[in-house]
Amino acid sequence: xxxxxxxxxxxxxxxxxxxxxxHQLMLRAGFIxxxxxxxxxxxxxxxxxxxxxxxxxxxxxxxxxxxxxxMPALQQAELWQESGRWYSYGPELMRLKDRHGREFxxxxxxxxxxxxxxxxxxxxxxxxxxxxYQIQTKFRDEKRPRFxxxxxxxxxxxxxxxxxxxxxxxxxxxxxxxxxxxxxxSRCGLDFRAVIADSGAMGGKDTHEFMVLSDxxxxxxxxxxxxxxxxxxxxxPVIDSYEESIGEMEQLEKIETPNQKTIEEISxxxxxxxxxxxxxxxxxxxxxxxxxxxxxxxxxxxxxxxNLYGATVVDIATAEEVIExxxxxxxxxxxxxxxxxxxxxADNAVKSISNGVCGANEEGFHYKGVNLKRDAKIDxxxxxxxxxxxxxxxxxxxxxxxxxxxxxxxxxxxGTRYSEAMGATFLDENGRTQPMIMGCYGIGVSRTLAAIIExxxxxxxxxxxTTIAPYQIHIIPVNVKNDSQKNLAESLYNQFIQSGFEVLxxxxxxxxxxxxxxxxxxxxxxxxxxxxxxxEGIVEVKVRKTGEAFELAVTELQSKVK
Ligand code: ATP
Ligand code: MG
Ligand code: MG
Ligand code: MG
Numbered sequence: 001x002x003x004x005x006x007x008x009x010x011x012x013x014x015x016x017x018x019x020x021x022x023h024q025l026m027l028r029a030g031f032i033x034x035x036x037x038x039x040x041x042x043x044x045x046x047x048x049x050x051x052x053x054x055x056x057x058x059x060x061x062x063x064x065x066x067x068x069x070x071m072p073a074l075q076q077a078e079l080w081q082e083s084g085r086w087y088s089y090g091p092e093l094m095r096l097k098d099r100h101g102r103e104f105x106x107x108x109x110x111x112x113x114x115x116x117x118x119x120x121x122x123x124x125x126x127x128x129x130x131x132x133y134q135i136q137t138k139f140r141d142e143k144r145p146r147f148x149x150x151x152x153x154x155x156x157x158x159x160x161x162x163x164x165x166x167x168x169x170x171x172x173x174x175x176x177x178x179x180x181x182x183x184x185x186s187r188c189g190l191d192f193r194a195v196i197a198d199s200g201a202m203g204g205k206d207t208h209e210f211m212v213l214s215d216x217x218x219x220x221x222x223x224x225x226x227x228x229x230x231x232x233x234x235x236x237p238v239i240d241s242y243e244e245s246i247g248e249m250e251q252l253e254k255i256e257t258p259n260q261k262t263i264e265e266i267s268x269x270x271x272x273x274x275x276x277x278x279x280x281x282x283x284x285x286x287x288x289x290x291x292x293x294x295x296x297x298x299x300x301x302x303x304x305x306x307n308l309y310g311a312t313v314v315d316i317a318t319a320e321e322v323i324e325x326x327x328x329x330x331x332x333x334x335x336x337x338x339x340x341x342x343x344x345x346a347d348n349a350v351k352s353i354s355n356g357v358c359g360a361n362e363e364g365f366h367y368k369g370v371n372l373k374r375d376a377k378i379d380x381x382x383x384x385x386x387x388x389x390x391x392x393x394x395x396x397x398x399x400x401x402x403x404x405x406x407x408x409x410x411x412x413x414x415g416t417r418y419s420e421a422m423g424a425t426f427l428d429e430n431g432r433t434q435p436m437i438m439g440c441y442g443i444g445v446s447r448t449l450a451a452i453i454e455x456x457x458x459x460x461x462x463x464x465x466t467t468i469a470p471y472q473i474h475i476i477p478v479n480v481k482n483d484s485q486k487n488l489a490e491s492l493y494n495q496f497i498q499s500g501f502e503v504l505x506x507x508x509x510x511x512x513x514x515x516x517x518x519x520x521x522x523x524x525x526x527x528x529x530x531x532x533x534x535x536e537g538i539v540e541v542k543v544r545k546t547g548e549a550f551e552l553a554v555t556e557l558q559s560k561v562k
Pocket of ligand 1: 151157409
C-alpha cells in the first residue's frame with residue numbers, strides 16, 4: 001500500500017482524554033477515531049489488524065470443530081423475555097422499538113438467538129454435539145465506556161456456542177475451546193493467563209477467563225508463582241460501579257454493624273441458607289464484606305416472578321431481616337448467571353449499608369472465622385475472594401501473587417440455563433426428552449487488538465508482533481523527488497509484495513523526520529530506508545523491536561528480511 005493513497009491520520013500530541021497507552025497510541029498512530037462515547041471507527045490500519053486477529057480466531061475455531069455463521073444484531077424482545085434476560089440484563093442492554101411499537105434489543109450476546117435457532121432445527125441426540133460461532137458487532141450500554149476500544153459500547157466479539165447431549169460431551173467441547181483460546185492468544189503475541197473465573201454454583205473448573213497481564217487491567221488475578229493455579233479474585237468492574245451509586249465511601253466506615261452476633265450463629269444461619277442457594281458472591285467494599293445469595297428456589301413456580309427475577313432485588317427488604325442477624329448483606333433473587341443482576345443487588349446492598357440498616361465487617365464475617373467449608377459452592381468462592389498475596393493456596397504449590405488483567409476471552413459451561421428456559425430439547429438414545437447442555441465462549445476481538453498494543457509498545461510508538469502487524473515492512477524513501485531513491489523504493493516495494501510480504505511505502509512528500517516518527521508510531525516490524533546510497537544499491541534496515549539498524553546491499557535484502 002502506498003501511504004499517499006491510504007488514510008493514516010497520525011497525531012504528534014498525546015490526546016488529553018486518552019488515559020491508557022493503547023488508546024493514546026491508537027489515536028496517535030491513526031488506527032481509530034471516536035464517534036461518540038464508546039463508539040469508534042476503525043481506520044484502515046486497525047481494520048487490517050482486526051482481520052488478522054479474526055483470521056487466527058477462524059483458523060482455531062475451525063480446528064476446534066466449530067462452524068461459522070452470522071446472526072442478527074437486531075433481536076426481538078420476545079426471545080429475551082423467554083430467557084428472562086429482558087428483565088434481568090439491566091440498562092446495559094440497548095433497547096429500541098420499531099415503527100409498529102414492537103420492542104427489540106441490539107445483541108449484547110447471542111444465547112437467545114442461537115438457542116431458538118438450534119431448538120427449532122435439532123431434535124435428536126444424533127445431531128449433537130454442535131458448535132457454532134460468529135464474529136460480529138455487539139452492543140452494550142456500558143456504564144463507563146473507557147480506555148478507547150478496551151471498553152466500548154459497540155465492539156467486535158467472537159462468540160461461540162456449543163450444544164451437547166451429555167455433560168461428558170460438554171466437558172470435551174469445553175476443553176477443545178479452552179485449547180483453541182490458548183492458541184489464539186499465543187498467536188496474537190500476548191502474555192496471558194487462563195484463570196478460574198466467577199463461577200458461583202458451577203464450580204471453579206467450569207468457567208475460565210483469559211486475562212492479558214497488564215497494570216491497567218480491571219480485574220485482579222491471584223496466581224501461584226510455581227504452579228498453574230490462577231483465579232480472578234474480585235469483581236472489579238462491579239466494585240467500580242459502586243462509586244457512582246454510593247458516592248461517599250467514607251460514610252460507610254462510620255456505620256456500626258447492628259446486632260453483633262457470634263461467628264457460630266452466622267455459621268449456623270449460613271448452613272441452612274446456603275442449601276437453598278445456587279450461587280453466592282462475597283465481595284468487599286472498603287473493609288466491609290457483602291454477601292449476595294442467589295436463591296434458586298425463589299418462587300420459581302410463579303412464572304411472572306421467574307421472568308421478573310431481575311427485579312426481585314426489591315427482596316432486599318426480606319434480606320434485611322436476615323442481615324440484621326448475620327451482620328452481612330444478602331440479596332435474594334432467582335436463578336441467574338449474569339453480572340448485571342449482581343450489580344443491581346450490589347447497589348441495593350450498598351444503599352442498605354449506607355442507610356445503616358445492615359452491614360458487614362471483617363470481624364463479623366470472615367471466611368477464616370466462618371465455617372464455610374461444609375459447602376463446596378460457597379467454600380470455593382470464599383477462597384477465591386479472600387486469597388491474600390503471599391498465601392500458600394489452593395493447589396498446595398507455590399506462593400500467591402497478584403496481578404492485574406484485561407479479560408480478552410471467557411469460556412463458560414452454561415449447562416441447561418437457556419435450553420430449559422427456552423425449551424431447547426432433544427430426544428436421547430432412549431427416546432426421552434432432555435434439555436440440551438450448552439457452553440458459550442467469547443472473545444473480545446476489538447479488545448484483543450487494544451490489549452496487544454498495551455503489551456507491545458515503547459516510548460516511540462507501537463511495536464507490532466509480526467503475526468498480526470498490519471504490514472510487515474515499511475519502505476521509506478528519504479526524498480521522493482530523487483529519482484534513484486524513488487525508483488529503488490518502488491522496485492523493492494514490488495519485489496517484496498511479489499514474495500508475499502505486506503508492504504507500506506511512504507511515498508509522501510514529507511520531511512524524513514516526520515516519516516521516521518510516523519513509522520515508529522505505526523510500529524511495523526521492519527523499516528527499510530532508501531537514502532543517499534540508493535545509487536550504490538545500499539539501504540538501511542531497522543528492526544522496530546530491538547532498534548537494531550544496519551546497512552545492507554539490496555542484493556542481500558531478500559535473504560535477510562524474513
Ligand atoms: P467485562 O468483565 O470486561 O465487562 P464481560 O465479562 O462482561 O467483560 P463477556 O460477556 O464475558 O464480557 O463477553 C466476552 C468477551 O467480550 C469478554 O471476555 C471481552 O473480551 C469482550 N467484551 C465484553 N465487554 C466488552 C466491551 N464493552 N468492549 C469491548 N470488549 C468487550
Ligand atoms: Mg461486562
Ligand atoms: Mg468479565
Ligand atoms: Mg466475561
